[in-house]
Amino acid sequence: MLTTTSAPDHDLVAGLVQPLYVLAEDGTRHPDPTLDPLLRDVDEELLTGLFLDMAVIRALDDEAVALQRQGELGLWPPLRGQEAAQIGLARALPSTDFFFTSYRENGLAWCRGVSPGEMLSVWRGTTLSGWDPFAHHMATPQVIIGAQAHHAVGYAMATKAQGKDDIAVACFGDGALSQGDLNEAMVFAASFRAPVLFFCQNNQYAISEPVALQATVPIALRPTGFGIPSLRVDGNDVLAMRAVSLFAARHIRSGKGPMFIEAVTYRLGPHTTSDDPTRYRDEEELESWRRRCPIARLERHLEQLGTDVEQLRAEAKRRSLEATTALREAVTTLPEPAPESLFENVLSTEHPGLVRQREQFRAFRNSLAPEQADGQQTEGSSA
Amino acid sequence: MTTTPNPAVTTAQATTQTTTMTMAAALNAALRDALEADPDVLLIGEDIGTLGGVFRITDGLKDRFGADRVIDSPLAESGIIGTSVGMAYRGMRPVCEIQFDGFVYPAFDQIVAQVARLHYRTGGTVQMPLTIRIPFGGGIGAVEHHSESPEAYFAHTPGLRVVTVADPQDAYSTMRAAIECSDPVMVFEPKRRYWSKGEVDTTVTADLSSARVLRTGTDATLVAYGPLVVTALEAAVAAEDDGISLEVIDLRSLSPLDRQTVAASVRRTGRLVVTHEAPGNVSLSSEVIASAVEDCFDHLEAAPERVTGFDTPYPPAAVEDHYLPGIDRILDAVDRTLGRRNSREAA
Structure with missing residues (x-):
């Protein structure tokens, strides 16, 4: 029987009955011996910092939804409701730990200094990747569900082989639990004691499918079958999120192998801007989760601590406006790729077949009537 | 081809001589030399460590380089490739072994949706210098899933280099080039030729993109790759008895395809026969023939012919000799293209 002394309660899983939390819904501080x-380092500055992060990322997210509705973006996957899960994780880890994420982790991207233009280009359709993964220690959005879990484990195995103490984080949702790749990745991680954190945002739905379709037991129980210790945490409690992330990172960095966090949260918005969630969930359920808003919860806590919340709200508004203005400006100034750029970077080296196709494409465009070709040739002039 | 010049290879060049060895030994030597030359190279696959691989291609390498560089992986092909993707993100150059051709399908998503696209997806920022080794093809009397030729799936996929090897020298040089290449390279190794012997000079380099003319001839061009290169050469010898001069081309690279070498040959001979073990439907022969028709239609004096596996799943071993292209079926196709008496005429 596999056991670990590093997990809370000397068990493989914690928070199974009641997800770990330190902030009650009314904002009162709840003691937790593990967290x-x-x-201990939490002070007003840290709390207001987390508040501002969450407020700004929500504003950015709302602005991106608006940009999609106005036709400036093709698609956007809103993260509304999951701010605490993402900000709590991102602010707990050093910026050199590497994230391999799905496509809803724009809160992580924001914390890693990804610029608004870099965040949006994929969703505007001007690139397939918004940013340099190495510059931000964060791979660009993975669309194939669960595929990135392997990448995180491989990266972690390599850092270990290199004798470095960087860790990798695989971020995924509840839907990924059913994918072979995630399950295989947990086998590799456990067998090689890879320094990797499996970070599941259980937002209750994979598009329309409720989490019960992916897992008939709590998600946090699944990794224990692989021998991976697991923490189930209230994903709408940013302080608890930060604490479990610190706990897991310390465990992993000390050479004890992988760890798993299930952040129990809720996607308040649609799966993407193309989705209609009224077809699969009711208003009552939605309202119950709106009451558990992670930002409001931290605000209540700050209020209880005597923070000038009015002033904090004003600051959040100011920063949000700054960020959303930059976002709106970035989206309209994103460069349109030249038509011939579609041939670039298929391989890192010259490909004779593609050279031939590009020449034929160029000849075809040049053969078009001037009024047809004019605009296109201006765009393609870089070639 | 961009390859990084490697000082250690130069050292090896100075001390290595030409020796006779099997293709299996040549591949083993190539992997050993690559591990020796570059600390970022590592091997990962099922049973490749302690056992040395089911075909013994990695024999002795774990003892020499340690379990961290010759990694016995859990039995998960998607995991082998996906884990290697993550390692490549961190600067490693993984050489993955897929134990048998028919086992590659669980890794299909990681290969075609991740490995093949990351360079393109990231605008050239992320390189995927993976080498994916796959023993392929039939003729060894194996059970199902152990005799397949899945190369066309991957040749169809943009972003992958797909190469085959045909003899020990080619195997050594191509494997070294594949590992040094900054693109993902799939190397299809003809398992039934693993024990064929030949001279190997470790200073000879390969370019991963060109076909080679193995035998010049004047009457027809016979294109093959992998396990059927030997068969094609034997067919050319047999054809001589009938006074037919065949030019034999080993394609080597299946993607990109060296259509210039094929076209230049067809312009000389005016006739084209393509052979491979994989089913013919939407296959490498489809592509080679289409290319030749596009490139040198005016030089063709007869319709191109192909000799391939039938459009069936790979059959039971007891009848695989009927499925696999052999000398007689190849010569029958040569007869068709030359307008000589042939089986279809007789029918």
């Missing part, structure tokens, strides 16, 4: 030691 409290990790929260």
Whole structure:
């Protein structure tokens, strides 16, 4: 029987009955023997910082939805409701730990300094990748569900082989639990004691499918079958999120192998801007989760601590406006790729077949009537 | 081809001589030399460590380089490739072994949706210098899933280099080039030729993109790759008895395709026969013939012919000799293209 002394309660899983939390829904501080030691450094500055991060990323997310509705973006996957899960994780880890994420982790991207234009280009359709993964220690959005879990494990195995203490984080949702890749990745991670964190945002739905279709037991129980210790945490409690992330990172960095976090949260918005969630969930359920808003919860907590919340709200508004203005400006100024750029970077080296096709494409465009070709040739002039 | 010049290879060049060895030994030597030359190279696959691989291609390498560089992986092909993707992100150059051709399908998503696209997806920022080794083809009397030729799936996929090897020298040089290449390279190794012997000079390099004319001839061009290169050469010898002069081309690279070498040959001979073990439907022969028709239609004096596996799943071993293209079926196709008496005429 596999056991680990590093997980809370000397068990493979914690938070199974009641997800770990330190902030109650009314904002009061709840003591937790496991997480409290990790929260000793928490002061008003740290709390307001987390508040501002969450407020700004929500504003950016809302602005991106608006941009999609106005036809400036082809698609957008809103993260509304999941701010605490993402900000709590991102602010707990050093910026050199590498994230391999799905496509809804724009809160992580924001914390990693990804610019608004870099965040949007994929969704505007001008690129397939918004940013340099190495510059931000974050791979660009993975669309194939669960595929990135392997990448995180491989990256982690390599850092270990190189004798470095960077860790990798695989971020995925509840839908990925059914994918072979995630399950295989957990086998590799456990067998090689890879320094990797499996970070599941259980937002209750994979598009329309409820989590019960992917897992008939709590998700946090699944990794224990692989021998991976697991923490189930209230994903709408940013302080608890930060604490469990610190806990897991410390465990992993100390050479004890992988760890799993299930952040129990809720996607308040649609799967993407193309989705209609009224077809699969009711208003009552939605309202119950709106009451558990992670931002409001932290605000209540700050209020109880005596923070000037009015002033904090004003600051959040100011920063949000700054960020959303930059976002709106970035989206309209994103460069349109030249037509011939579609032939670039298929291989890192010259490909005779593609050279031939590009020449034929160029000849075809040149053969078009001037009024047809004019605009296109201006765009393609870089070639 | 961009390859990084490697000082260690130069050292090896100075001390290595030409020796006779099997293709299996040549591949083993190539992997050993690559591991020796570059600390970022590592091997990963099922049973490749302690056992040395089911075909013994990695024999002795774990003892020499350690379990961290010759990694016995869990039995998960998608995991082998996906884990290697992550390692490549961190600067490693993984050489993955897929144990048998028919086992590659669980890794299909990681290969075609990740490995093949990451360079393109990231605008050239992320390189995927993976080498994916796959023993392929039939003729060894194996059970199902152990005799397949899945190369066309991958040749169809943009972003992958797909190469085959045909003899020990080619195997050594191509494997070294594949590992040094900054693109993902799939190397299809003809398992029934693993034990064929030949001279190997470790200083000879390969370019991963060109076909080679193995035998010049004047009457027809016979194109083959992998396990059927030997068969094609034997067919050319047999054809001589009938006074037919065949030019034999080993394609080597299946993607990109060296259509210039094929076209230049067809312009000389005016006739084209393509052979491979894989089913003919939407296959390498489809592509080679289409290319030749586009490139040198005016030089063709007869319709191109192909000799391939039938459009069936790979059959039971007891009848695989009927499925696999052999000398007689190839010569029958040569007869058709030359307008000589042939089986279809008789029918």
